Amino acid sequence: MSAEQSSESMVGRHLLSIADLGAEGLREILEVAEAFGEVERRSVRKVPTLKGKVIASLFFEESTRTRLSFETAAKRLSADVLSLAVASSSVKKGESLRDTVETIEAMGIDAVVLRHRSAGAPHQVARWLTNARVINAGDGSHEHPTQALIDLLTVRQVRAEADGTSSEGTGLRSFEGLEVLIVGDIRHSRVARSQVLAYSLAGARIRICAPGTLLPIGCETWPVEVVHDLDAALRTADVVSLLRMQEERGSGSFVPSLHEFTATFGMTERRARLLKQGAVITHPGPMVRGVEIASSVADDPRCLVRRQVSNGVPVRMAALFLSLSSSSAVRDV
Amino acid sequence: MSETLLIHGGSVVTPTEVRRADVLVVDGVIAAVGEGLEAPDGTRRLDATGCWVGPGLVDLHTHLREPGGEEAETVESGARAAMCGGYTAVVAMPNTTPSTDCAAVVAQVITLGRATSIDVMPSGAITVGREGTHLAPMAEMAALGVTIFTDDGMGVQDAGLMRRAMEYGRGLGVTLAEHCEDESLAAGGCMNEGALSSSLGLVGRPGIAEEAMVARDLLLAERTGCSLHLLHLSTARSIELLTEARARGVVVTAEVAPHHLTLTEDLCATYDTVYKVHPPLRGADDAAALRLALSDGHLDAVATDHAPHPPQAKDRPFDDAAPGMVGLETALALTIEALGGEAADPRAVFRVLSRTPAAIARLRASDERIGGFSAQGGDLAPGEDANLCVVDVSARPVVDPHRLHSRSKNTPYAGRTLLAGVRHTVARGIAIVIDGEAQR
Numbered sequence: 052m053s054a055e056q057s058s059e060s061m062v063g064r065h066l067l068s069i070a071d072l073g074a075e076g077l078r079e080i081l082e083v084a085e086a087f088g089e090v091e092r093r094s095v096r097k098v099p100t101l102k103g104k105v106i107a108s109l110f111f112e113e114s115t116r117t118r119l120s121f122e123t124a125a126k127r128l129s130a131d132v133l134s135l136a137v138a139s140s141s142v143k144k145g146e147s148l149r150d151t152v153e154t155i156e157a158m159g160i161d162a163v164v165l166r167h168r169s170a171g172a173p174h175q176v177a178r179w180l181t182n183a184r185v186i187n188a189g190d191g192s193h194e195h196p197t198q199a200l201i202d203l204l205t206v207r208q209v210r211a212e213a214d215g216t217s218s219e220g221t222g223l224r225s226f227e228g229l230e231v232l233i234v235g236d237i238r239h240s241r242v243a244r245s246q247v248l249a250y251s252l253a254g255a256r257i258r259i260c261a262p263g264t265l266l267p268i269g270c271e272t273w274p275v276e277v278v279h280d281l282d283a284a285l286r287t288a289d290v291v292s293l294l295r296m297q298e299e300r301g302s303g304s305f306v307p308s309l310h311e312f313t314a315t316f317g318m319t320e321r322r323a324r325l326l327k328q329g330a331v332i333t334h335p336g337p338m339v340r341g342v343e344i345a346s347s348v349a350d351d352p353r354c355l356v357r358r359q360v361s362n363g364v365p366v367r368m369a370a371l372f373l374s375l376s377s378s379s380a381v382r383d384v
Numbered sequence: 385m386s387e388t389l390l391i392h393g394g395s396v397v398t399p400t401e402v403r404r405a406d407v408l409v410v411d412g413v414i415a416a417v418g419e420g421l422e423a424p425d426g427t428r429r430l431d432a433t434g435c436w437v438g439p440g441l442v443d444l445h446t447h448l449r450e451p452g453g454e455e456a457e458t459v460e461s462g463a464r465a466a467m468c469g470g471y472t473a474v475v476a477m478p479n480t481t482p483s484t485d486c487a488a489v490v491a492q493v494i495t496l497g498r499a500t501s502i503d504v505m506p507s508g509a510i511t512v513g514r515e516g517t518h519l520a521p522m523a524e525m526a527a528l529g530v531t532i533f534t535d536d537g538m539g540v541q542d543a544g545l546m547r548r549a550m551e552y553g554r555g556l557g558v559t560l561a562e563h564c565e566d567e568s569l570a571a572g573g574c575m576n577e578g579a580l581s582s583s584l585g586l587v588g589r590p591g592i593a594e595e596a597m598v599a600r601d602l603l604l605a606e607r608t609g610c611s612l613h614l615l616h617l618s619t620a621r622s623i624e625l626l627t628e629a630r631a632r633g634v635v636v637t638a639e640v641a642p643h644h645l646t647l648t649e650d651l652c653a654t655y656d657t658v659y660k661v662h663p664p665l666r667g668a669d670d671a672a673a674l675r676l677a678l679s680d681g682h683l684d685a686v687a688t689d690h691a692p693h694p695p696q697a698k699d700r701p702f703d704d705a706a707p708g709m710v711g712l713e714t715a716l717a718l719t720i721e722a723l724g725g726e727a728a729d730p731r732a733v734f735r736v737l738s739r740t741p742a743a744i745a746r747l748r749a750s751d752e753r754i755g756g757f758s759a760q761g762g763d764l765a766p767g768e769d770a771n772l773c774v775v776d777v778s779a780r781p782v783v784d785p786h787r788l789h790s791r792s793k794n795t796p797y798a799g800r801t802l803l804a805g806v807r808h809t810v811a812r813g814i815a816i817v818i819d820g821e822a823q824r
Contacts, residue, residue: 149695149699149700168701169704170586171584171701172655174654175655191585268577268581
């Protein structure tokens, strides 16, 4: 698993995987997101950038925050949003994924934001569509690229603030030598896969820690170090990324009980006290308090989950904007 | 209906030699083999210049889908694809709807097969409905000519039931053919398990799911003395288990599918469901081990696992799409490729695609052949049933899914240049494919 082979800018391209970005593409999207974050603080929080564009939001799997975040982002850019409610659509009547997306493309759309319970669905849709761009909003256990971008943006901001500066224009500097510890259900987590690619592109050092059954198969080939002593790893980590147990993907049967998981790999109050000065905790949400994170730790200021949610809109504005732009338009931002 | 044919100018491939010879076919039987044969007036002359002339190919593993799956394939369309691929006999798999698990469905498939130009021998299910719980009536199916029993699509998961099936099958003198994958280890996965499946977020079907059942069935065959055939082996470790068991005297044969010889798991990174198959495409080391085992004779046969699916079964997310690929019209050239390409020994090609599969299915001239099937996999000697395949080894056809004769187009080889083409196919003395064109 590596993001090395790929390229530069994501202007005019799909966003299917973090592997579609090179370090330059990653830097670019963080900077654009930072700029859109500024729009968020204006009194009129809307720009005409994507006026006349139609974005279809296709969520084939339950989601609240990601869907709202993408749709809000599209509206802030003045795009029209076509939202497919899967529960009441022809998908329920047995229509194939290919027919569904081809039908929607025939209505004239510029981009599809796709969430699907099956890994690779966005890649397939990208192949089936003739013109529209595809933004992966989470596919099975594969990837959730914008969530990882949110994590990086948030960590970059927090680290700049700790130094009393602004993160704007800092590129990937704040990730050099950063120690990121990812804990929990990595095997089933699309967020973890995108994080590993993104943090590794940015130059961070990644360690992962999980029960043997929740370590991904073949992770010895990933750009990560597998650690077994969680307490020792917590003492040196700069960023601790917690993940939800993916019960819908059968995670429950991978550990004897959630209670035992919490006792061995949960971010309990005791473990939170092991964190070094300045360390932060990220979580893609939704959190399951009392399982992977103690309730008091979730409310601790070191836990960035709220801030991650706020950063969701500018990151997704950046993804939509870059994907739907031509290179000339981007220079004018 | 019979005609007189002269196949002239080619190189005849017997089990032991390759020599320039013409083949004269009269009344469905090889009448003469030799250089510069004279033919009576009215003889149809088939040019075989530059071609190998061998026995018609025999596929041990064809999904014809009828009854029940006629949108994907029918016995008629599958037989047409087979003859265009050089086959003169196929063993139809029993995962039809209803399953081929009793005399009535066996008789239906035999009847449908008789309306085609080639021999279609149904295999029977080992268990009722292929559900893996009760033995199917194997004796009544064997009485109609079935020699191979399998629950293919799925292995018999219950070891105790498989033992019983082998004890019963041994008494009938039939062969049990196993799709080796322990489903508890395969875990509902959809590609080879490994670093790649993990990065792609796809659940894997590990090699050990196959190997555990291979090991189990080899032990059961050793204990019961039943003849065992292992379907589509896909890993190096399976070959080792097979070789070890053979050395102990276990009566076992094994096949490999063309796609496991020539394709690897990295193709799944596109999430193109045309590459989804069970057992899954493996890594390059496994594919290399399979090619070696085919060359050195540890693997007995190449069988297509021709698995047609309509678009709606494949235009789905990878984990949700139907597994399987069509293969009848590409297997010959891919086998030549796997056996060394232009350096391939034609005797080895016809051994693994015709003579050994015919022996495994008990379709050789010396076999009893209850179902009225003609003799397959012959030595190209006068007096044999004329089932012949003429291979143009200088042809370089490019695979075009839309030109396949199968009703389904799910080939993973679209755009690939093949190292040979079928020039003529003769079944029961009738030229059913001439110059690559189906005649009926």
